[in-house]
Amino acid sequence: MVQRFRSFWFRFLRLGLCLLLGVILVSASAIGHSIFPSRGIGSTFPAIAATPTENLLDQGRQAYAAQRFSDAVAAWEEAVTLFSQQPLQQALALSYLTAAYQQLSQWEIADRSITQSLERLVTVPDSAQKLAVSAQIHNTLGSLQFARGQTQAALATWQTAADLYAQTEDEARYFNCRLNQVQAQQSLGYYQAARRTLTGLEQRLPAQSPPLQVLGYQRLGQTYRLLGDLAIAQAHLQTALNLAQQGNLAPGGILLELANVAQGQGDWEGAIAIYQQASRSNDAEIRLKAQLNQLKLFVQQNPDAARNLAAALPADLGQLPPGRSQIYAYINAAQSLLQLKTRAETETAVRLLAQAIQRSQALQDTRAEAYARGYLGHAYEISQQWNEAQQLTEQALTLSQSLNATDTVYQWQWQRGRLLKQQGQKELALSAYRAAFEALQSLRQDLVALSDDLQFSFQDSVEPVYRELIDLLLQPEPQAGLPISSPPLSARLTEARSVLEALQIAELNNFFRTACLEAQQVNLEEISQSTTAIIYPIILPDRLEIIASLPGQPLRQFTSAVPQADLEQTLLTWRQNSEKRFTAPEGKALGQQLYRWLIAPMQNALVETHPQTLVFVLDGALRNTPMAALYDGDRYLVEDYAIALSPGLQLLGPRPLQETQMAALLAGLTEPRHGFSALFSVNDEIQTIQALLDSRVLLNQGFTTTALVQQVTNSERPIVHLATHAQYSSNLEDTFILAWDRPIPLDELSSLLRTGDQNRLEPIELLVLSACETATGDNRAALGLAGISLQAGARSTLASLWNLDDASGAYFVSQFYQALAQPQATKAAALRQAQLALLNHPDYRHPAYWSAYVLVGNWL
Structure with a gap:
């Protein structure tokens, strides 16, 4: 016994x-x-x-x-x-x-x-x-x-x-x-804690048995991929693959992860090659997943290859044993086939989804059945068979609600809203969209981390819910420029603004691969309303909507009838021209066109309410826009107003910098490091600030990650000025600040500064990044810049949209800090004074020298 x-x-x-x-x-x-x-x-x-x-x-x-x-x-x-x-x-x-x-x-x-x-x-x-x-x-x-x-x-x-x-x-x-x-x-x-945990696990692996080493490195690679560290993920996965091959262990799962990393790096050809290698696995599930991932890529890159691959899918799907993986494989295949938008592939997709429903019922898997019915409803939506689509969508919604599965409830409420909108039932559609929005707001996990077994992306599956709800709320359009006095319309304007702010935070959470951005909520309308206008441009497919909170006025709505594609192309061309120092005529013409779309509709209202500062909560491609250089045909916008950017109402409580000691922590590099060129103006820049402010300096070898944390922790200086290379990209891995010892990824920098900030009596009031740039045409790159104030705990961030001339940069820094040191000066006003100093300088009049500077966060 x-x-x-x-x-x-x-x-x-x-x-x-x-x-x-x-x-x-x-x-x-x-x-x-x-x-x-x-x-x-x-x-x-x-x-x-x-x-x-x-x-x-x-x-x-x-x-x-x-x-x-x-x-x-x-x-x-x-x-x-x-x-x-x-x-x-x-x-x-x-x-x-x-x-x-x-x-x-x-x-x-x-x-x-x-x-x-x-x-x-x-x-x-x-x-x-x-x-x-x-x-x-x-x-x-x-x-x-x-x-x-x-x-x-x-x-x-x-x-x-x-x-x-x-x-x-x-x-x-x-x-x-x-x-x-x-x-x-x-x-x-807790990024630093996560990295310490991973480092500890890495150190334990070499002493383990070969099978555990393979599994361990594979999972480390997978975890680093989720954290956005694709290069480290690739290295660990390659180690796992080498060990698996040495030990004659099946490498299929490792290959799938390597292909996912390649896809995340934008290496489509590399990803397809690895998927093809994995598709030769003896494991039917690995083989099919590789084929499905190939199909998804082919749909985007090579539709003919997608159709050829799709022809063999039904037979391959039948090789999987019954289970949720098989059902999700049916749904995944159907999703790709529907994107091909041909009758034959659509019919095959419908058959696969019908089989998925039958198999989920046989397994009594209600969650899988909800997915299958919902996506079958989507297939009928695509073919404009509204009754069938709505019936299946309602069934999927009922099943998801019975499970309290919020992550799927929002999808079917959104689909229901689309169907009702197509049938002209606007109020019912609004109700469904609101339910989808509320479900999204209640989700606490990172939406980007939904299952690999189902096709999901934030841009395709989450962001449109917000934008389509805003579109509905802002219809019918009132006469441009008139106050919204009707209670229902006024309420809809307020609601549309709230949805836009929620989208801003959701985009930041998605960018940082976390759902923890939580700042103290402060109502912007209660801050300096007598001198500040808060402007919300919203890019919609057929128009540009603007919601404005003007001093002493109710919310007002303005509309410019410019299609999204035209607006974004103009913004891209203007941004490119703004960076070049010899394109004044064309740049001014484009700036004037954008002024007509963005500012002219509310120009009379601005004149009537005479704000001193314009705070823009920018959307999409507008985030990369140098708003200061908008041109009315005679004057640039910065000549009339101080300008700041805000990620929305989610701000740390603002207060004037004058209430704190004007002292700075300065860190910079003058020597070439890690493949980046020397910054020859940094010495002059630091000396200029030292002459104006009480300063502590970390220069070259002294500017290490550890030294930065120690100084932020032990110092109460409210200004942190980093004069080093910095870059923002839509790829979190390519978004970093350069220190002497290594590049610091943006999420890690935020964590470092927040860790130090938690041990300080006073928070960081102003973070200055004086040598940074965002990629032209990369609409999501500026999310890193917009989010750093919130995530790092800094009340404001001053940075640049592109690389700047050394001499003009040093002159800007001198003018900015001199203006900031004046009694009652605000950060936005100091920025404006420095920009005007450049604009009025005979050598720096072109917007390339002064319009790139942006202030994000608290403008006081």
């Missing part, structure tokens, strides 16, 4: 827990991309049947691994009953049940199961077996907490599980539990 008991625990704590290692760690509905493969190292151990009850646990694990979650529930519920007199085994079975119910989105039952599991565990005497089971139960509890949005609790629970795994000397499960913690740390915005 003792021998059989030991055999039971050896088999279920080594085979069972390892098999569930990949599928139980983190819920697919929570952070999809971070799901670890179900074929973990433990699945190499054979199952040995012992008793009927143990067979039930085996059956449940096999069903779970195949994503037949209802079958897993049936087996494990029966096992729980049969284990009624064996509390430790019953606690383990209940933790398995929790994972299955979590996958089925049956949250209350999952909560109840894990609670019962913990209660049963308390009754068991201490032993090595109890320690191992306790680790498993806490790991499952952490997964459930994370899926429910209780990220801080999940982080603590996973720490408990990791400590327990360490006591059992179970390196594999310890490693994976720590990776779960990285996901929670990243979601909470």
